[in-house]
Amino acid sequence: MATETASRGLENVVVASTRLSAIDGTAGRLSYVGYDIHDLAERASFEEIVHLLWYGELPGARQLQEFSARLAAERALTADELALANSIPTSGHGMDALRTLVSGLAQLDARADATDPADADRIGVRILAKMPALIAAWDRRRRGAAPVAPDPRLSHAANFLYMLHGQRPSATAAQAFDTYLVLVVEHGLNASTFAARVAIGAQADVYCAIVAAIGTLKGLLHGGANQKAMETFLDIGEPERAGAYVEGLVARGERLMGVGHRIYKVEDPRVRHLRRQVQAVAAGAEARWQAIADEVGRVVAEHPHFTRRQINPNVEFYSAPLLYTLGLPLDLFTVAFALSRAAGWMAHIREQLADNRLIRPKADYHGPAPRGFAPIEERG
Ligand code: ACO
Numbered sequence: 001m002a003t004e005t006a007s008r009g010l011e012n013v014v015v016a017s018t019r020l021s022a023i024d025g026t027a028g029r030l031s032y033v034g035y036d037i038h039d040l041a042e043r044a045s046f047e048e049i050v051h052l053l054w055y056g057e058l059p060g061a062r063q064l065q066e067f068s069a070r071l072a073a074e075r076a077l078t079a080d081e082l083a084l085a086n087s088i089p090t091s092g093h094g095m096d097a098l099r100t101l102v103s104g105l106a107q108l109d110a111r112a113d114a115t116d117p118a119d120a121d122r123i124g125v126r127i128l129a130k131m132p133a134l135i136a137a138w139d140r141r142r143r144g145a146a147p148v149a150p151d152p153r154l155s156h157a158a159n160f161l162y163m164l165h166g167q168r169p170s171a172t173a174a175q176a177f178d179t180y181l182v183l184v185v186e187h188g189l190n191a192s193t194f195a196a197r198v199a200i201g202a203q204a205d206v207y208c209a210i211v212a213a214i215g216t217l218k219g220l221l222h223g224g225a226n227q228k229a230m231e232t233f234l235d236i237g238e239p240e241r242a243g244a245y246v247e248g249l250v251a252r253g254e255r256l257m258g259v260g261h262r263i264y265k266v267e268d269p270r271v272r273h274l275r276r277q278v279q280a281v282a283a284g285a286e287a288r289w290q291a292i293a294d295e296v297g298r299v300v301a302e303h304p305h306f307t308r309r310q311i312n313p314n315v316e317f318y319s320a321p322l323l324y325t326l327g328l329p330l331d332l333f334t335v336a337f338a339l340s341r342a343a344g345w346m347a348h349i350r351e352q353l354a355d356n357r358l359i360r361p362k363a364d365y366h367g368p369a370p371r372g373f374a375p376i377e378e379r380g
Contacts, residue, residue: 074129106207186344229258
């Protein structure tokens, strides 16, 4: 018999305290360590935001230079790390490859299980810097292309596009991807961040916590939605087909990917910045994907199924056409999300380590009442 009430999905349950981000889902506000997202997007670089999340303050010019130099020094792959990217299967989803690559990084770190502040910081820089290089090398290998070494003069965002495509990105593309990374780096106690905190809270190591988070982010209701949103836009094909497509989907009781949020009941404040970046990078035929997304957004804003439930486009909605226009393969969309969110996970891991208590909620048992055991020969 139930004795306590379970909160399904832990909705509205507070299970941690954080200094990292504040979300007001009714007013549509998001801030990182006190700075409004509208002040940061397009004005602060990803490296600046990582510094803010990890060290509590935006860096000065010299601090930024030093921090960027640390990332640049870690970005180049060692022979063992390159062998790792060259040895895992090229079949399967990009998120499966990323999860395996980060696991492999742990095996190549003699102090993988150290969680003191200095080691957590070292491992944070290592994982953040190496994930893009490893996954780009893996993706190029499955396309039959040689890996591209990072360029120390390029930013974190520009380097990923360079290592992936083998060509230095335009300033517009680099800015768009940098803005993307800034917008998705941190968002409270979302499912993957919670997974990271649970793992580190049990005194697993930092690599394990990041691997747990990567696995969780792959979920279709979470980070996996950016790929699914793009597949939806590709299916729709033309803006004129959006209305009938959404109508059919609602009639079948299916979910439209890239809309809806547990916390935001109004427009997600990140959406407008992502849309602006899609607009900036889209040219010619590629403008179609923005037009389709715009039209789907218009249908959602007027359709009673969505308006009654306060469902609006979420962060994945315009991320999809943005990443597509930047030339990422579909199964690297959620990987791109992870490349940024890893910094947010790391910030939460550091917070959890600084004041750890095992995270261990309870389940409300509603199985059979106590009953007698019968040995196998008496069970018939
Ligand atoms: N399409 C259609 N209907 C939806 C959608 C959607 N995307 N999202 C919610 N609903 C409906 C549900 O069917 C339900 O209807 P009902 O009351 O008639 O049963 C109602 O809205 C409430 O749904 P819940 O699942 O209880 O809402 P929850 O807060 O758990 O949903 C979630 C949040 C999981 C994100 C949901 O909106 C969803 O599945 N969206 C699509 C996937 C997606 O885009 N995920 C990315 C989220 S952002 C991120 O994680 C980075």
